[in-house]
Amino acid sequence: MAEAAAPLLGAQKDVAEHDPTSEIMELQMGPSHPATHGTIKLNLTLDGEKILNCDVEIGYLHRGFEKMCEQRTWNHCIPYTDRLNYASPLINNVAFAITAEQLLDVEVPERCQYIRVIMSEISRITDHLTCLGMAATEAGAISVGFYLMEARETLYDLVTAVTGARLTVSYARVGGVMHDLPHDFAERVRTAFTDMRRILSDCDKLLSKNRIFIDRMSGVGAISPEDAISYGLTGPLLRATGVPYDVRKAQPYSGYDRFEFDIPTGTQGDNYDRFSVRFEEIRQSMRIIEQALNGIPSGPIRIDDPQITLPEKKQVYGNIEGLMNHFKLVIEGVKIPPGEAFLSVEGANGELGFYLVSDGSGRPYRVRVRPPCFFGMAALGEMLRGCLISDIITTFGMVNMIGGECDR
């Protein structure tokens, strides 16, 4: 009897000595977690529900974008860039085309610059709406999520009218854009913006002063401006900390210096500031689009150079030079002289840069993307240290990691 009781007593003693509240737990969250809209794995070290350490693993959506681009002609890379940040594909298109044009030392016509600005800003709004809608949904405000998706659909209708596709737009070309805006585009934008303004003011009322939402967002996932700069954060994440850095103002491209707009900044660098900055940026982007639509000049939408852009169909079918130019461009690609260029644009998530190296053949020798959310993910561990597990969802939503861009 005594012999049988001994191990039992020993086990009870173990339990008494072992205080479960002081236990450090390892938890692997992901790679396919229902509450994160992206495939990442978080290796968490937890004290209860508090996060002591968070090791972020990315790469689950790696498909060799840079290697693929090296096998194709310059214009063949444009569809691949659609798939980087699929919430704002037009900005990626434009960024790639502008960098390639910098290597060619050419400037696109003014109308093309305006079109690129308008389409980039529409893309920025769709990206922010996706980010805010998803973040609201994940925080429990599902109806707001649907309202914002409704607003996004009105903009996707505009994108479809111009490019023929919702997401995989492939609209920009080296030396121009694919085709002109539809004739009633300005009218459509005005109608869409009336709807957008109504939806935005509804969502503003539903979220911005909502006690529950503020409690979930405010003071959570904060990062200091010094750390943000050291981690290479840009875009809304950096501006939320109070640093007014925007590539559109600092190093204007595609004629952004023509337009008047403000750079919204935050003060705390927490999730609520990131939310507010994105919300205000939507309004600023609408301002830019309206200015651009008022000032858009008429004229060509691509460079008139048969070495760079495809000739008119009339030329291709009508004379031998046009046919040859078309054939050479399609088969061999644009011959970009040897050299290298790095240029960055203001993507929806931050500074989106392309580093292109050409060896003079029709194909890029090296294509490198500087993906903005890669840096956000690198800083995620720092942002989450000391937060609770439930804060991961809102912080991850506000970093707005897009797998296609982060993992390439």
Next chain:
Amino acid sequence: MAEADILSHIETALSGTIQEQHSSHGNDTIVIDRDDLPTVLSQLKEHPDFAFNLLLDITGVDFFGKEPRFEVVYHLYSLTHNHRLRVKVRLTEESAQLPSAASVWKSADWLEREVWDMFGIKFTDHPDLRRILMYEEFRGHPLRKDYPVNKRQPLVEERDPITNPWHKG
């Protein structure tokens, strides 16, 4: 400080370390030696006239068949002075390693892991040099020009669903 005189200003401040400098397509570039890298990078960040506080990017380029084979390219940006700079280090295949910049900028940590993963260029005093985009079992470095485009290394054996379906019959 005007954009144009950064390069000459850097040359006087960091005399003796700059092997080559040029400016093309709006990008200012300096080429330095691997051994000078830590001092040059920390000077570029700390010196108030340069203040390159944002490390935008680190990447590699593989010039397969040429010597030296690799280039590691740093893109820096100064929020204070609004200027950009490209810093290059050239490496031979035999000694494809260089000192880490992770102690200067925190963003260098992941960027250097990616360069290691994609090009097999080692960063000698990096705190945690693991693969980042590929999995640990992956062999080789995919962005090297001698890595075949169509080579596959599946972790789980690939299965033809026609000849070998999950449910037979």
